[in-house]
Amino acid sequence: MPESVDVCYLYDGSYDGFLSCVFESYRRRETPAAILPEDAPHPLCPTRPIPSDPALAARVTKGLSEKAGSRTEATVRFAFLTILPDKEMRILAFIRKAMKTGPRILRMMADDTAYPVYRAVAHMREEAHLFTGFLRFSEADGMLYAVIDPKNRVLPLIADHFADRFPRETFLIFDKTHREAMLCRNGEYALIAGEDFTPPPPDRTERETRALWTRFFETLSIAERKNPLCQRTHLPLRYRTYMTEFLSPEKAPPSGGPAQLTGSF
Amino acid sequence: MDLMEKLTILADSAKYDAACTSSGADRSGRGSAIGSAVSYGICHTFTADGRCVSLLKVLFSNACIYDCKYCVNRVSNHKARRASFTPRELADLTLAFYRRNYIEGLFLSSGVVRSPDHTSELLLETLRLLREEYGFGGYIHVKAIPGADPRLLDAIGLLADRMSVNVELPSSQSLQKLAPDKSKHDILRPMRHIALRRGENREELVRYRRAPKFVPAGQATQMVVGATPESDFQILHLTESLYRSYDLKRVFFSAYIPVGDDRNLPSPDTKPPLLREHRLYQADWLLRFYHFSAGEILDEAHPNFNPVLDPKCNWAVHHMERFPVEIMRAREEELLRVPGIGPKSARRILAARRAGKLDFKAVARLGVVMKRAQYFITCAGKLADGLRVTDEAILRALTSRDAAAILSPPAEQLTLIPEELSMEDVRLCLKA
Structure with a gap:
C-alpha cells in the first residue's frame, strides 16, 4: 500500500461513492487514514469529502475485472454489503492486493488481507441463504x-x-x-x-x-x-x-x- | 371434519418419515405460474426436535388396509383416528403455504386406501392438479405405493421431482415378521422400475433436450432402525448396495419409536436409539462424500458402531500408520480421511496450496477443525508447535463431551479417560 496520509475520506455511503474514494486513493497514490460515510461520527483527523462519480466508479470496476477477474469484482461488490468492521479500508486493501496478484487472489483464502473479506462475504451468503427459507x-x-x-x-x-x-x-x-x-x-x-x-x-x-x-x-x-x-x-x-x-x-x-x-x- | 383436524391427523401420521429434503432438482420459476426448485434445497423451519421442515409432509390418507406392526396407521390400531384429503384440498393447501414461503413444496405419502392402484390414482390426481392446473413448479416428493401398477408409477414419476420406496426394515426376515402385507419383492420391484426408467430417461434427455424429466431429483428410501435385531454392519452394507444397485440418491434411517406392544416389537418403554441413528448418518456421509466403503467402517468382527467415537475418527485411530499426512502434498482422498477435514475444506486446501505455502494458521482459516486434525497432519513436514502427541490427548480431542456423557454418569465424567490409558487400551476398548 502506498504512503499513509492523515486524511479521512468522506463519501455518501453508496457503492459508487466508495469506489470513487478508491479511485481517489489511486490517483493521489496515498492511503487515507479512514474512509467513512458522511453521516458517521467524524474523527479528529482532517477530512476530505469525495463526491460520488459513477464514471470513476465504472473505471474502478472495469479495471478490477480486467486485472483480477469478474469473480474478484463480484467479491468486492458483495463485501460492501457486509457488516465487516472497517469494511471500506479492508476492501481498499483487498482491491490493491488483487490488482497486484490478479485472479490468483481467489485462491489466497488464508491471506491476511483477503481472509477477512472472504469470511464476511461467506457470512452474508449464509445469512441470505437462511432468509430464502425463513x-x-x-x-x-x-x-x-x-x-x-x-x-x-x-x-x-x-x-x-x-x-x-x-x-x-x-x-x-x-x-x-x-x-x-x-x-x-x-x-x-x-x-x-x-x-x-x-x-x-x-x-x-x-x-x-x-x-x-x-x-x-x-x-x-x-x-x-x-x-x-x-x-x-x-x-x-x-x-x-x-x-x-x-x-x-x-x-x-x-x-x-x-x-x-x-x-x- | 374440518381442514385443521385433517391436517393435524395426517401430519401426525407422516411425522415419522425421516426424509424432508428438497434437494436435487433445479428449475427456474419463469416457466411456471408459481414455484421453482434449487438443487441445494432450502430448509424453511426447524421443529422442536431439531429436524428440518422443507416440505409440506403429510399422508394423503391414513385409512390403511395393511397391518405393519411398527406403524401407527396399521389397520389393527383401533385407537387411530382416520382422515383423508381430497386432491383439491391438498393442492390448495400446498399453494397457500407455498405462496407464503412456508415450504419448498409437497412431500406426499399415503396409507393404502382400498388398493395400491386406487391410492396411486389419488396421488396422481393431486399432482396433476398442482402441476397442470395450477402450473406449480415447486418441489414434489412422492412415496411410491408398493404393489401399484408400473404405469401409474411412470405417470407419477413424470410429475414428481423425487420418488421413494421405503425399504421399511433392514432384512426380509424382519419384514416378514413385522410387515406381513409387504414382501421384499413388492418393495424392490418399484425401486428397480424407477431406477430403470431414470436410466432410459437420461438417454431420452441426451437425444431430446425437451423430453419430459422422470424423477429428476432421484430416488430415496428409508428404514426403521432398532425395531429388529440387525447389526449396524448389516444395515450399512444394505445401504451401500442400495446406492450401488439402485442408483439411490439418499438412504434415510429412522430410530424406532415405540408405537405398540406387539410381541415381535421391542417393549413400549424402549428409548429411541438416537445415537445409533446419528452414527448411521455419519457413516452414510462417509460412503457418499468421503470415498469410504462399508467394509472399511465396520466388519464382521466389529459389527456395531463405537458409541464414543464417530466412524471417521474410529477409522483413523485404527489406521495411525497412514498418518500424519502432509498438507502441501496429500491427495484429495488422503485429506478426506483426516478427522476434522471435510469435502469443502479439502477442496479449499487443494486450491489454496497452489497459491502459496500453508501453515497451521492458514489451514485453520480454510475451515479445518484443528482440534481434531492437528494430530493427523503436518505443514511443511512439521507437526504443530508444542503439540503433545499422546494417545490420551488424541482420544480426548476426538471424543465429544456428549459422547463421554453417554458412557458415564455425570459425576464420573472427569475420570472417564484415565491419564494412564494407552492407545493399546483404547484399541482394545474399541474392539470390545
Missing part, C-alpha cells in the same frame, strides 16, 4: 408482504430468488435493519430505500392459513426426540422474530392500517 410472506388484498431484520444487506442477494420463484405475484420484502425494500411485480423488481413499512392487519384467510401452518409445524415435532439445542443451532433465535410459527397470536408483530411504505421514493 422469510415469511403474509397476504393482503392479493399482495404479499414480508419483513426481515438481517445483519448484512442481504436483499440484493435474495431478490433474484424470489423474483424467479413468484413470477406472477406482486410482493414486497422490507429489510427493517437497513430500511430498504424490494418491490416486485410479474417477475420485475426494484430495490428502494424506504423509511418504514407497516404491514396491514391479517384478514380472516390470512389468520386461518397462519393457524394451519402453526398447527402443522407443532404436530410435526416428535416428543420423544425433543432437542431445543439442535433446533437453535439450525434456527437461531434472531431469525424467529417474524416467523409465523413462532408468533403467538398475542405477540404478532405490530400492524397498522393499510400497508404503507413511507420514504424517499
